[in-house]
Amino acid sequence: MKYGLIALLVGLAIVVCGVCGGGCMLYSSYKTAISLDEEVKAKWSDVEVDLQRRYDLIPNIIETVKGYAKHEKGIIETVAESRTKYFSASGPAAKQEASAGLERALSRLLVLQEQYPDLKANQQFQNLTVSLEGTENRIAEKRRRYNEAVRQLNTHIRGPIGSIAASWADVKPAELFEVQEAAKVAPKVDFGD
Numbered sequence: 001m002k003y004g005l006i007a008l009l010v011g012l013a014i015v016v017c018g019v020c021g022g023g024c025m026l027y028s029s030y031k032t033a034i035s036l037d038e039e040v041k042a043k044w045s046d047v048e049v050d051l052q053r054r055y056d057l058i059p060n061i062i063e064t065v066k067g068y069a070k071h072e073k074g075i076i077e078t079v080a081e082s083r084t085k086y087f088s089a090s091g092p093a094a095k096q097e098a099s100a101g102l103e104r105a106l107s108r109l110l111v112l113q114e115q116y117p118d119l120k121a122n123q124q125f126q127n128l129t130v131s132l133e134g135t136e137n138r139i140a141e142k143r144r145r146y147n148e149a150v151r152q153l154n155t156h157i158r159g160p161i162g163s164i165a166a167s168w169a170d171v172k173p174a175e176l177f178e179v180q181e182a183a184k185v186a187p188k189v190d191f192g193d
Helices: 001-069 074-086 091-114 117-121 123-158 160-169
Strands: none
Touching: 001 074, 001 123, 001 160, 074 091, 091 123, 117 123, 117 160, 123 160
16 A cells, blocks of 8 residues: 555646646747747848838939939939838738849849940949948848748747747748749849840
C-alpha cells in the first residue's frame, strides 16, 4: 500500500509537471509569435521609409530630365503614374507590385542619360541619381532584413505549438518582398535611331 501511494504521488507529480511544462511552452510560443509578428511589421515599416524617400526623389528627377528630353514624354509619364500607383496601393503585396513597376520605369528613365550627354553632365541630375542609387541600396538591404523576419515568423508558426499559439494570437503568415520577374530583366529603350 505504501508503494502504491508513492507510485500514485509520483505519477500525479509527473502529470502536473507535464501540464505545467506544456502550458509554459505554449505561453512561450504565444509570446514568440507576437514578437515575430511585430518584428515583421517593424521591418516592413523600415522598407516603406526608404521607398518613400525614393518616391520623394522622383519629382526632382522628372523635372531635371524634362528640360533635356522633352520628346521622351512617355517615359516621364510612366514614372509619374508608377509613383501614383504606389501611393494608392494598400498593403505590402500591392506596394511591392507598384514598386516593381516604378523600378522598371526608373531604369528606362535613367538610361536616357546615355542618350543626352548634357543631362549626364548636369550636376543636379548627377546628385539626384547618386541619391537614388543610395536609396536603392538601402531598399535592397531593408528588403533582405524584412524577408528574414518573415522567414522567422513563418517558420515559427508552421510548427505544431507555434501554429496553435499563432492562431490564439491572431498572427498570420507574412508575405516575402520578392523582386517581380519583370524587374529582373534589363529595360529595353528604343530611341528610334
